[in-house]
Amino acid sequence: MTRSAVLGKDLTGLEPLDADQLRLILDTAEPFKEVSERPIKKVPALRGKTIVNLFFEASTRTRISFEFAEKRLSADTVNVAASGSSVSKGETLVDTARNLEAMRIDMVVIRHGASGAAQFLGDRIRSNVVNAGDGKHEHPTQGLLDLLTLRDRFGKLAGLKVAICGDVLHSRVARSNIWGLTKLGAEVGVCGPPTLLPRDVRELGVTVLPRIEDAIAWADALNILRLQLERMQAGFIPSLREYNRVFGVSRERLARAPKDLLIMHPGPMNRGVEIDSDVADGEHSVILPQVTNGVAVRMAVLYLLAGGSPDWHHPGGDHA
Amino acid sequence: MPTRTPVLDDRAIGRALARMASELVERCGGTEDVVLVGIQRRGVELAARIRGLIEQSSGARLGFGKLDITLYRDDLQAIGPRPVIGETSLPDLDGKTVVIVDDVLFTGRTVRAALDECADFGRPRRVLLCVLVDRGGRELPIQADIVGGSVTAGPRDRVDVLVSELDGRDAVELVRAD
Numbered sequence: 001m002t003r004s005a006v007l008g009k010d011l012t013g014l015e016p017l018d019a020d021q022l023r024l025i026l027d028t029a030e031p032f033k034e035v036s037e038r039p040i041k042k043v044p045a046l047r048g049k050t051i052v053n054l055f056f057e058a059s060t061r062t063r064i065s066f067e068f069a070e071k072r073l074s075a076d077t078v079n080v081a082a083s084g085s086s087v088s089k090g091e092t093l094v095d096t097a098r099n100l101e102a103m104r105i106d107m108v109v110i111r112h113g114a115s116g117a118a119q120f121l122g123d124r125i126r127s128n129v130v131n132a133g134d135g136k137h138e139h140p141t142q143g144l145l146d147l148l149t150l151r152d153r154f155g156k157l158a159g160l161k162v163a164i165c166g167d168v169l170h171s172r173v174a175r176s177n178i179w180g181l182t183k184l185g186a187e188v189g190v191c192g193p194p195t196l197l198p199r200d201v202r203e204l205g206v207t208v209l210p211r212i213e214d215a216i217a218w219a220d221a222l223n224i225l226r227l228q229l230e231r232m233q234a235g236f237i238p239s240l241r242e243y244n245r246v247f248g249v250s251r252e253r254l255a256r257a258p259k260d261l262l263i264m265h266p267g268p269m270n271r272g273v274e275i276d277s278d279v280a281d282g283e284h285s286v287i288l289p290q291v292t293n294g295v296a297v298r299m300a301v302l303y304l305l306a307g308g309s310p311d312w313h314h315p316g317g318d319h320a
Numbered sequence: 321m322p323t324r325t326p327v328l329d330d331r332a333i334g335r336a337l338a339r340m341a342s343e344l345v346e347r348c349g350g351t352e353d354v355v356l357v358g359i360q361r362r363g364v365e366l367a368a369r370i371r372g373l374i375e376q377s378s379g380a381r382l383g384f385g386k387l388d389i390t391l392y393r394d395d396l397q398a399i400g401p402r403p404v405i406g407e408t409s410l411p412d413l414d415g416k417t418v419v420i421v422d423d424v425l426f427t428g429r430t431v432r433a434a435l436d437e438c439a440d441f442g443r444p445r446r447v448l449l450c451v452l453v454d455r456g457g458r459e460l461p462i463q464a465d466i467v468g469g470s471v472t473a474g475p476r477d478r479v480d481v482l483v484s485e486l487d488g489r490d491a492v493e494l495v496r497a498d
Binding site: 039044 | 404
């Protein structure tokens, strides 16, 4: 186990981090963007580290993004999916992780359906734990890549107005965004059907924007959340068509905005539900740059967590 | 209290850089296909100055790059991650004469890392090492080809190179451990 000088042992969410730590991760991500543009997209920083990607929920983008980040840092990686593993035979999370640790691993990247799973695991194993999404709690690296993308486009986050639109209630992406943005001085608005907004959302320091038109008039950037299609069966919304009619982000609606809005989406998109195709593919969309930045922030997080005990003034200093 | 003694002042640094620039052209057999690569951070400033001197006297344009070797260090565990990693930007190195420029040569580990990193960007025809100060204390079989000056420093001493671009003045100072 290593305990990072700057981040501690685990990254479970953005809530426990302060503004300096968030800025350090974003600043560290900058040079990692360039690594992915090199002819050999690889640096030896995490050579010899073994990282297990433990995914209890389906994920394509996040798992692949973590895997690229790990491989570009020269770590050795193993992917464990819950289906087809001993998890499906009833093994507990801690037993699974302890068995992996018995094979001498260094880090676990975990995606789990239960809120708090990453923290639970981090408290019980020696390896560094990175939360890749736990239930409705947090998805810190998604929050970080959203912060990085916003900072790239606007140059700063302080004073920026970001509206998070859609199913905020069930969204760990929304929570990580709210923590990260507010700590760095941005204003956050949330917009969605009342059934899909947490009842106490104002306590997080956000503005509630009841209609999508309000969000469009208010914000500098829209972060449009995926509407999980099973929400309709559960009765949170009457129909996908109605959702699109009332809350869908369309070109016509954006045309009435006082300024051009940056368009973000964590993916996977439901085109024609929460976002129309001409918005998703439009000139103000940064949905694909978000994905590119995802690899860079994950490299930064892994690199910072892997650093050993702090000794900034070791003999030789810069010239070692 | 550590004591701080000057090794080179701004004029001595100016003379050293001028001599290094002409020696570099001589060692490279001219300026064709030469790429100066400065190691972040003060190596970059020194490389830029040497390039300026050579371009002024020869009229030729030299290739130029910056290298941050942090991600190629062999001691991440020992020192913890560096707070912020500098920019790496290199031109095409294939078939070029690459001159790595750094401020101080000590253990040789930075140069080892720089050689590894350059190799991931291309295959130079030849690589030379150019440093302002050689302070001794090598831990690897690495020597400089072009040296501005030497100083004998103990393993716990520090040699600080100050450049006006970053530090407001030019100086090389030996900081003796107490």
